[in-house]
Amino acid sequence: MSKIGKIRMRSLLVLPVIAAAALGAMTLTASSVKASGGEAHIEEMDWSFNGPFGTFDRDQLRRGYKVYKEVCSACHSMEYMHFRNLAEKGGPEFTEGQVKTIASEYTVEDGPDQAGDSFERPGEGKDRFPSPYPNEEAAAASLGAAPPDLSVIAKAREGGPDYIHALLIGYEEAPEGVSVPAGGYYNPVFTAGSGVIAMPPPLVEGQVDYEDGTPNTVEQMSEDVSAFLMWTAEPKMEQRKRLGFQVLLYLIALSGLLYFAKRKVWSDVH
């Protein structure tokens, strides 16, 4: 190979190396930021949606929805989610009929009607999940701080679903020397509050009746609702990965063709 050819090859090789190094540096930065956050252990779970081909487990999302509805929704809103989303592809994929039933169990405020009055009616697919509190102040009054909205929570916390899962099972007896104020609970995963959280331990063994016979342990319920919240945060994830795979295949093929076309075009130079 000519020297110029070698140099050219080298630059070709250097490019991805530099890119990889830069990305590595960024990831390092991100993980060291994470590490400085706190000492609590957050286990990396083997989610069905991990990896480039991972998809949501429909049954798990349905169970997770049940946990959200029966436990979380008492205090946590999910304001960017509509009932209709539950029937959409890539999610729990409830049937239209099931969604109608689910929605109709909620009461939503509507209006004004022709007389100018607000009125209440059963929920429909087009409605958003109603908030458990009439306003932010009422929400804040309940536990001292407004319980966060859960629509995008899995993207709003370092560690995502791993964090939510670890938090839900992370309640412990406070170690000696740590004083937990009245109305607080000790949970070392909750580093934002230095290990003290206002949310009472939400899950107890056997709390939610699973219709598919899955054992309703705290561990299982916690995993299911974490997976569900990952879906609410990223409802188009499956479509994204599927399209991404096609786009990458296309680009790799295109790059190959362009590379050989380039070699052909340049073959008469030098």
Add this chain to the structure above:
Amino acid sequence: MSGESTYNPGNGFTRWLDARLPVMRLVHDSFVDYPTPKNLNYWWTFGGILSLCLGIQIITGIILAMHYVPSTDLAFASVEHIMRDVNFGWLIRYTHANGASMFFIAVYIHMFRGLYYGSYKAPREVLWILGVLIYLLMMATAFFGYVLPWGQMSFWGATVITNLFGAIPVVGESVRTWLWGGFSVGDPTLNRFFSLHYLFPFLIAGVVVLHVWALHVTGQNNPSGVEVKDPKKDTVPFTPYATIKDGFGMSVFLILFAYFVFFNPNGLGEPDNYILANPLKTPPHIVPEWYLLPFYAILRAVPDKLGGVLAMFGAIAVLFVLPWLDTSKVRSARFRPLYRQFFWIHVVVCIVLGWCGAQSPDKILIHVGEGGFDVTDLSRILAIYYFLHFLVIFPVLGLKEKTKALPDSIADSVLGKSAAKA
């Protein structure tokens, strides 16, 4: 360097148009017949890649603006609306958000390429200055854009950056109030940032036109740093040679781009920005996006607020006068053995400064007794080196360095090397 135009209108219409508005001739002379040095390597494809990035940002941005609402009450919800209910809204937003990062990866490679091969030196000073201006506009645009989703980092990032202007003596407070349109970051701030975020990319596009114009007056630099002597021997026409090579470079770059958009769309962002802005709750760490981190580290390295602001802007301002700080007659680092080493040291310094910018400033790196050597100490040393590199090493090195012999011409350098092989 463009000689006589070789454009030859092929039919009646193009002949008619050419006599009235020779736009086809301009395109032909600039992107078809334009002579490019035959020894350009793949680092030279980033100009084309950057144009592609600008195009992608403008197109996705215009579509996002159709659905986005610049109001503190609705901005966050409108972004979620885009992600959930707009057809392929998630794709457009993730492309736009990651596109900003890709744009900066490309611009940093492009700038460091210019630094390595001395592309800023005479007669390309104006070309370089226009480039720095584009970079400055890019940073402003990215900053405005980051505020728009109205998450926690949007709000607090905007608060920190606008507060910097408060450090200006005498008029600082008034300037800050004027920027805010009130007494804190709020609705008027979000609205004007949206307006400016929409405006600036078109300013960038305008300066890009000047940048390309300046490029086409002086001609491209090349890895040997030797000027084109005989266009017949030293250059090849832009089309098909550079077009196909740039096309290949763009396609490979898009693979990296697509990886982030489709498989790691939030990997370069901050989780805190998925929390609705709350003026009453300061996040534990306020950090800018990765591409601004080195400057953030320089800002924090200076103990005095005004000093920090001046150092931060100075770090960019020094690039404007670079062509006159470098005293070396030789352009390419290939023939400057010492400069080549300093170049790589400077690259590492910039990356480590970026790392420092992401850390908590009082994080201790080497423990000594009670305290130790912390991130701020490291940032200080690196920030001082950053300025030394340009203000001292550049002028001194040019006078002292013993450079290697330059090839007589581009063709000679290419042929000489080919001959060695045969």
